[in-house]
Structure formats: C-alpha cells, structure tokens
Amino acid sequence: MAKExxxxxxxxxxxxxxxxxxxxxxxxxxxxxxxLRVITKTDGETIISAKPEIGYLHxxxxxxxxxxxxxxxxxxxxxxxxxxxxxxxVAYEMAVEKLLGIEVPPKAQLIRMIMMExxxxxxxxxxxxxxxxxxxALTPFFYLIIQxxxxxxxxxxxxxxxxxxxxxxxxxxxxxxxxxxxxxWPRMRDSIRKANDDTDKLLTHNRIWMDRTVGVxxxxxxxxxNWGFTGPMLRACGVKRDLRKNEPYLLYDKVDFxxxxxxxxxxxxxxxxxxxxxxxxxxxxxQAYAMYKELPEDAPLMKKVPKILxxxxxxxxxxxxxxxxxxxxxxxxxxxxxxxxxKIRPPCYMVYQAFDDLVKGEMISDLIACLSxxxxxxxELDR
Amino acid sequence: MAxxxxxxxxxxxxxxxxxxxxxxxTWVERRASAMMQDRLGxxxxxxxxxxxxxxxxxxxxxxxxxxxERARKILFVLGPPLFALPAFSAYAVIPFxxxxxxxxxxxxxxxxxxxxxFLFILALSAIAVYGLVIGGWASNSKYSxxxxxxxxxxxxxxxxxxxxxxxxIVLLDGTFSLREIVLQQQGTFLGFLPxxxxxxxxxxxxxxxxAAYAEANRVPFDLPECESELVTGYHTEYGSMRLGLYLFGxxxxxxxxxxxxxxxxxxGWSLPYVDMSKFLGxxxxxxxxxxxxxxxxxxxLFLFVWVRWTVPRFRYDQLMGLGWKxxxxxxxxxxxxxxxxxxxxx
Numbered sequence: 191m192a193k194e195x196x197x198x199x200x201x202x203x204x205x206x207x208x209x210x211x212x213x214x215x216x217x218x219x220x221x222x223x224x225x226l227r228v229i230t231k232t233d234g235e236t237i238i239s240a241k242p243e244i245g246y247l248h249x250x251x252x253x254x255x256x257x258x259x260x261x262x263x264x265x266x267x268x269x270x271x272x273x274x275x276x277x278x279x280v281a282y283e284m285a286v287e288k289l290l291g292i293e294v295p296p297k298a299q300l301i302r303m304i305m306m307e308x309x310x311x312x313x314x315x316x317x318x319x320x321x322x323x324x325x326x327a328l329t330p331f332f333y334l335i336i337q338x339x340x341x342x343x344x345x346x347x348x349x350x351x352x353x354x355x356x357x358x359x360x361x362x363x364x365x366x367x368x369x370x371x372x373x374x375w376p377r378m379r380d381s382i383r384k385a386n387d388d389t390d391k392l393l394t395h396n397r398i399w400m401d402r403t404v405g406v407x408x409x410x411x412x413x414x415x416n417w418g419f420t421g422p423m424l425r426a427c428g429v430k431r432d433l434r435k436n437e438p439y440l441l442y443d444k445v446d447f448x449x450x451x452x453x454x455x456x457x458x459x460x461x462x463x464x465x466x467x468x469x470x471x472x473x474x475x476x477q478a479y480a481m482y483k484e485l486p487e488d489a490p491l492m493k494k495v496p497k498i499l500x501x502x503x504x505x506x507x508x509x510x511x512x513x514x515x516x517x518x519x520x521x522x523x524x525x526x527x528x529x530x531x532x533k534i535r536p537p538c539y540m541v542y543q544a545f546d547d548l549v550k551g552e553m554i555s556d557l558i559a560c561l562s563x564x565x566x567x568x569x570e571l572d573r
Numbered sequence: 574m575a576x577x578x579x580x581x582x583x584x585x586x587x588x589x590x591x592x593x594x595x596x597x598x599t600w601v602e603r604r605a606s607a608m609m610q611d612r613l614g615x616x617x618x619x620x621x622x623x624x625x626x627x628x629x630x631x632x633x634x635x636x637x638x639x640x641x642e643r644a645r646k647i648l649f650v651l652g653p654p655l656f657a658l659p660a661f662s663a664y665a666v667i668p669f670x671x672x673x674x675x676x677x678x679x680x681x682x683x684x685x686x687x688x689x690x691f692l693f694i695l696a697l698s699a700i701a702v703y704g705l706v707i708g709g710w711a712s713n714s715k716y717s718x719x720x721x722x723x724x725x726x727x728x729x730x731x732x733x734x735x736x737x738x739x740x741x742i743v744l745l746d747g748t749f750s751l752r753e754i755v756l757q758q759q760g761t762f763l764g765f766l767p768x769x770x771x772x773x774x775x776x777x778x779x780x781x782x783x784a785a786y787a788e789a790n791r792v793p794f795d796l797p798e799c800e801s802e803l804v805t806g807y808h809t810e811y812g813s814m815r816l817g818l819y820l821f822g823x824x825x826x827x828x829x830x831x832x833x834x835x836x837x838x839x840x841g842w843s844l845p846y847v848d849m850s851k852f853l854g855x856x857x858x859x860x861x862x863x864x865x866x867x868x869x870x871x872x873x874l875f876l877f878v879w880v881r882w883t884v885p886r887f888r889y890d891q892l893m894g895l896g897w898k899x900x901x902x903x904x905x906x907x908x909x910x911x912x913x914x915x916x917x918x919x
Binding site: 219325 | 793885
C-alpha cells in the first residue's frame with residue numbers, strides 16, 4: 191500500500207439531519223449493475239443515509255427448489271451469480287453429493303477446480319473492469335472483457351453454454367476437458383497476465399485512481415466479521431479467511447496458493463485483493479492441470495448415481511469460496527425426490543446490508559465506487 | 574471585392590471550418606478510442622465510418638423533441654444554444670493563419686483582431702458554463718441539478734488558475750491581442766529554443782492545460798456530466814437536437830481551446846527556425862500558415878482524446894482541491910516570478 195491511512199471503525203450513532211434531498215439511485219441507473227436500488231438522503235453531495243432496497247429481483251428461487259427434483263434445480267442455480275455460474279453449480283452439486291454421501295472421482299474434481307478458477311477470474315475481471323468504468327476509466331474494462339470472452343469460449347467448448355453454464359451433474363462432470371483447452375491454456379495464461387498487467391499499469395499507481403480509492407469507505411476487520419462479510423471484502427479488511435484454505439474441499443488442499451489480503455478494507459484494497467486473486471487463480475489452474483495430466487486418460491468422470499435421487503432424510507450445509515465469498519447451500523431432505531427446503535447463503539447479501547454503514551458521510555461519487563467494489567449481483571442478492 | 578464581402582466570407586468560412594473540425598472530431602474520438610481499446614469503432618457508414626457523424630446528426634434531428642412537463646420551458650430551451658454558441662464566437666478572435674494576398678489585397682486570416690481578444694475569450698468561456706447551469710436547473714431533475722451545481726463548483730476552481738496562467742503570457746508579450754502574441758513568438762531565444770510561450774512559460778502552460786481540460790468538461794474533469802454517477806448530469810432530461818447541441822458544443826469547445834493553446838504557447842501559424850514567408854508566394858504562404866496552424870491544433874485535439882481514454886475521473890471536491898490548493902498557488906508564484914523577471918530585464 192502506497193499510502194498509510196488510519197483505519198477508523200465506522201460509528202453508527204445518530205447523524206445531525208438538517209435539510210436534505212432524497213435521491214433515488216436505481217433501479218434504472220447506469221451504475222446500478224442489475225436492478226439494485228439505493229434510496230439516499232443527501233446533504234449537498236454528502237450522504238446522510240443510504241438505504242439499499244433488497245428484494246427487487248426476488249424470483250422465489252428457494253421456493254422453486256421445493257417443487258423441482260434435485261437435478262432439475264441445477265439450471266436454476268445459474269441465475270444466482272450469473273458472472274460465475276459455474277461456482278453456483280458446483281456448490282449446489284457438492285451440497286447434494288454430501289447429502290447423498292458420495293465421493294466424486296478425482297478427475298471430475300480437478301475439472302471442477304479448473305472451471306471454477308476460470309469462472310473466478312472471469313468474475314473478478316468483470317468486477318475490476320466495472321469499477322474502472324464507474325470511476326471514469328473505460329479502457330481497462332475492454333482489456334479485461336476480452337479475456338473474459340476467451341474464458342467463455344472454453345466454457346462453450348466444454349459444456350456448450352457461455353453465461354448460464356449448468357456445468358456438471360450431481361456425481362461428477364459430464365465431459366472431459368475439451369481438446370482445444372490443452373493448446374489454448376498456455377497461451378491464455380499469458381494473455382490473462384498481460385491484460386492484468388495493462389490494467390495494473392493504467393490504474394494502480396495512477397494518482398487519480400489512488401485519490402478516488404485509497405481510504406474511501408475504509409472498514410475494519412471486526413466490523414466486517416460482525417456484519418458477516420466473506421470473500422474479497424473480508425480479506426480486504428485484513429482477515430485472511432478463505433474457505434479454500436480454511437475448510438478445503440475438492441483438491442484445494444493439494445495445491446499451493448496464497449491468500450492475498452489488504453489492510454484497510456477500502457476500495458483500493460478490494461481492488462488489489464481481486465487483482466492478486468486472479469494471479470493466484472492462474473497458479474491454481476496450472477497446478478490442477480498438472481495433476482489432471484497425471485491421471486489416466488480413461489479415468490472416470492462420473493460416479494454412478496441413480497436417475498432419480500432420493501437422499502436420506504436429514505439436512506446439510508455446504509459452502510464453497512465463490513468469487514464473492516462464502517456461497518453456501520442448506521438442503522433439508524425428507525427422503526423424497528424433491529428437497530423439503532433449500533436455503534442459499536449468498537455472499538452479497540451480508541455485504542449489501544452493511545451498505546448504509548459503508549457509505550454514510552461520504553459523497554455520491556464514493557457511493558458509486560463503493561457499490562462497484564462490493565460486486566453485488568442482484569440475482570444472487572434477491573434470489 | 575468590398576471589405577464587407579471579405580469579412581462576410583471570413584465569418585462564414587471560420588464558422589464552417591470550426592463546424593467541420595468538430596464534426597470530424599466526433600468521428601476521431603470514437604475511432605481513436607476504439608483503437609486504444611482493441612475495438613473497431615463505427616466503420617459501417619461510409620468509408621471508415623466517416624459518415625457516422627452525419628448519421629448521428631440525422632438521427633438527432635429526427636428524434637421527438639421532449640420538454641419535461643415540470644421543466645422551466647424558456648430556460649430549458651435557452652440552455653443548449655447558450656452552451657454551444659460562445660464556443661463558436663470565441664473562434665472569431667483566433668488568428669488561424671498569417672495573411673494571404675489575393676488580387677493585390679492583403680487579407681488577414683482572422684475574423685477580427687480585437688485588441689482585448691484575450692479577455693473576450695475568457696468572458697465567453699465563462700458564459701458557456703451558464704448553459705450547463707441553466708440546463709441543469711431548468712430540467713427540474715435532481716441529477717441535472719447536481720450536474721449544474723458541479724459545473725458551478727468547477728467553474729470557480731479552474732477559471733482563476735487559467736486567468737493566472739494567461740496573465741503571465743500577457744506580461745511577457747505586453748498585449749492582449751492574440752495576433753500580436755503570435756507575432757512576438759517568432760524567432761528564437763537563448764540562441765536555440767523557439768520563441769514559444771511553451772518554452773518561456775512551461776509552468777504556465779501546464780496550469781493552462783489542466784484548466785483547459787476542466788473547461789472542456791472531459792475526463793478527468795467531466796464532473797457535470799459524469800455518466801456513471803449522475804446518469805448524464807446536466808443534460809439528463811434533454812433529447813433530440815437539444816442534446817445534440819450540448820454534445821456538439823463540447824467538441825466546438827475543444828476546437829477553440831486547442832486553437833487558443835496553439836496561439837498562446839506554440840507560436841500559432843509560425844514554424845520554428847523557418848520563416849515561410851521568405852520562400853513562399855503570397856498566396857501559398859497564406860495557405861501554408863493556415864495548415865501549420867491546423868496541424869498544431871490537431872495535435873492538441875488528439876491529446877484531448879488520448880487523455881480522456883487513459884485516466885479515471887476526479888471527485889468534484891478533489892477537483893476543487895486541485896484548483897485552489899495546487900494550481901492557484903502555483904499560478905501566483907509563476908506570475909510573481911515572471912513579473913519580477915520582466916521588471917528586471919526591461
């Protein structure tokens with residue numbers, strides 16, 4: 191960090207309210223990604239309070255799950271965080287597999303890891319790119335979004351879809367890595383790094399960028415933990431918690447990677463954490479790919495599971511580290527072919543509820559920067 | 574030809590010329606930004622998409638003209654022309670070439686050589702901001718008002734340093750007339766450097782350039798517009814050609830600002846080390862001086878585009894901080910030193 195700033199725990203005491211203007215930002219507003227809405231009270235441009243409206247995009251995803259069989263619910267999970275649908279798919283599949291008590295073959299686990307890390311890179315690229323756009327730097331966005339296209343191409347080769355992937359199935363993955371992946375990956379690794387470097391050169395040490403991000407809505411680790419922050423938001427506050435390390439799943443305990451963490455929890459730290467995480471993801475993919483290469487070519491991809499799944503009665507919670515943080519699925523089964531209850535723990539929800547505390551006392555421009563750096567995805571937030 | 578006819582031709586020519594550059598600039602902006610961002614940009618309308626501005630113009634003219642019900646109608650209508658026209662008018666005092674001799678008549682390539690050309694430009698640029706503020710106020714929308722407020726805050730932050738930077742040039746050259754200033758920048762000083770304002774006033778140039786970017790309302794200072802925060806700021810409620818006038822006025826503003834930069838700091842139509850009038854005929858000299866001026870201007874126009882697509886934007890209090898805490902003190906120190914030097918050397 192180039193500039194030392196004092197980390198201040200945000201106080202939630204009463205604010206002196208005089209004349210204020212109610213400014214309704216969203217749901218139709220260029221900086222509200224998806225259909226978010228914030229009702230702000232502003233004094234000039236200073237924000238007195240910002241009440242996020244949660245539930246605008248509520249589609250009853252959890253209720254839908256109660257009327258669909260376990261396999262039928264999988265495509266619905268695509269619509270949670272649509273920037274990295276694969277992570278939702280795998281999180282759901284793993285929760286059901288845990289409920290069924292089955293172990294997925296190692297080859298499928300490695301393919302899942304590779305695809306999830308690619309999805310993480312894609313998600314972070316969008317988040318960092320949009321943060322730049324919202325702060326007026328449009329050019330890095332294009333450098334990053336081109337890389338995302340390349341990643342989507344791989345998804346398309348593997349399971350046919352680009353955005354709503356519905357990758358894999360309960361019990362494994364449906365297809366092996368596509369042949370073209372083997373020649374594409376070494377080139378792509380370099381181009382992802384190149385795009386990140388270009389973005390880094392354009393933004394990180396740019397005086398204006400630092401003015402706009404360093405110290406802007408700084409948040410301390412204790413507050414973040416109390417609000418239930420996870421993922422890059424929490425790590426930016428200096429708490430090194432990453433489910434891939436703390437509660438390893440798949441084969442994450444066999445790969446070597448670091449957890450980048452910030453210090454002040456400001457917009458700059460969130461940006462840096464995401465930038466560094468992309469680098470770590472590339473490292474993970476490399477290692478997972480090397481492990482994949484060691485497996486025999488005809489290793490199984492799927493565990494044999496019955497056509498209609500009837501997990502034993504009971505309940506399970508399983509969480510993975512999605513690009514935004516802890517994404518958990520709670521499933522209660524009554525022994526029938528449909529879940530009795532599905533509850534999703536989206537990472538954005540915990541972050542977005544603290545929005546008022548995050549932006550109080552700052553300016554409208556900072557609110558926009560804050561929102562972009564949180565990477566709140568409406569589909570995941572409102573479910 | 575009578576004098577008034579020549580004057581009329583000059584007025585029409587400069588109006589058309591500024592218009593053409595501004596129109597082409599909208600195309601350059603989109604193609605150049607595409608080049609920087611690994612894209613193609615508009616390339617369907619005409620060769621290389623050159624007819625794209627025309628297509629945009631037709632679209633804007635044929636759109637329905639909507640005035641919001643609660644808007645203050647007279648002011649709402651007044652806003653866009655008030656923004657676009659001063660930029661054109663400022664072009665009247667800019668010497669866009671030396672002189673041309675046609676039919677034994679010497680014609681100065683400038684609409685009018687006002688002896689306070691300088692102050693005229695500053696006054697007009699201040700009036701243009703009223704176009705933004707009035708547009709933002711009359712729309713009766715919160716985003717527009719915030720945009721208008723930011724325009725006001727921005728105006729008082731950059732006009733002062735800009736004035737201070739320009740004063741140093743006045744001190745050095747002892748005149749307010751732009752033609753006089755250009756004439757004084759010919760030749761060299763210290764034996765090798767061109768006698769340009771840029772070499773004599775590097776600090777003044779930087780202050781002026783920063784202020785010019787703020788005046789042009791472009792990234793990093795596009796705060797009144799600021800499409801990610803204020804939707805589109807002061808012109809959120811505008812549509813059809815009224816919106817077009819705002820967008821277009823911005824480009825005319827760029828053309829004028831880069832012309833002023835060339836006049837004050839880069840020797841106008843003159844080339845360094847070479848006196849073109851010595852070996853060119855009277856007609857070809859006039860044309861050559863015109864194009865020398867244009868190419869210098871084109872460089873600064875491109876610089877505007879280049880900067881816009883490279884850096885993020887400031888927050889408006891940061892812009893005010895930059896204006897009041899950095900540029901004004903620097904400008905004052907620069908002015909003081911210049912005044913001292915002028916006093917000591919004359």
